[in-house]
Amino acid sequence: NAGVTQTPKFQVLKTGQSMTLQCAQDMNHNSMYWYRQDPGMGLRLIYYSASEGTTDKGEVPNGYNVSRLNKREFSLRLESAAPSQTSVYFCASTNELSSYEQYFGPGTRLTVT
Amino acid sequence: DAKTTQPPSMDCAEGRAANLPCNHSTISGNEYVYWYRQIHSQGPQYIIHGLKNNETNEMASLIITEDRKSSTLILPHATLRDTAVYYCIVKTMEYGNKLVFGAGTILRVKS
DSSP states (O other): OOOEEEEOSEEEEOTTOOEEEEEEESSOOSEEEEEEEOTTSOEEEEEEESSTTOOEEOSOOTTEEEEEOSSSBEEEEESSOOGGGOEEEEEEEESSTTOSOOEEOOOEEEEEO | OOOOBOOSEEEEETTSOEEEEEEOTTOOTTEEEEEEEEOTTSOOEEEEEESSSOEEOSSOEEEEOTTSSEEEEEETTOOGGGOEEEEEEEEEOOTTOOOOOOOOEEEEEEO
């Protein structure tokens, strides 16, 4: 059981470039989440998916798009990266949206220059 | 969701109990108290949660005051590997309600 996996681990982009962060879970969870964490701050929710085929905005969705490709995979896309999007991005999953225990991936460290 | 207040940092000697406080004076009756921790550079990890009774699991104990306005997470025998940021979160279990992470408490366990 790998849990929640994220690729890539590190990425450097130039302003205006696009990229997709990949997340997959093998726990058969229904709900998946994308967070960002800026230095010295707590996590902020970008988007979430309650179940396959649904996505909703979180606290800070601007500049991002998501795709729930299937039950296992939830990707986050930056169409035109900006320096303000320099952050660590975490993906998480839970059995149900109201579940108390979220399982987090190892994170993707993104730098936009 | 109710807001929480935690001290920004705490120190604890290795082998001693670490007691991390959290104030949530505006907590409502159906809001649970959750604790997560984040070890450096890793994703957060769930520790424990409770509604009004004290809870214990293999990682920690959670003590909630009778008026539920504050709680304490107890790590009974802290080790160096417990050095992390600890987040206290309150929220309901209603469908669609999500975790909101604040700044947390940095716990430094020292030998």
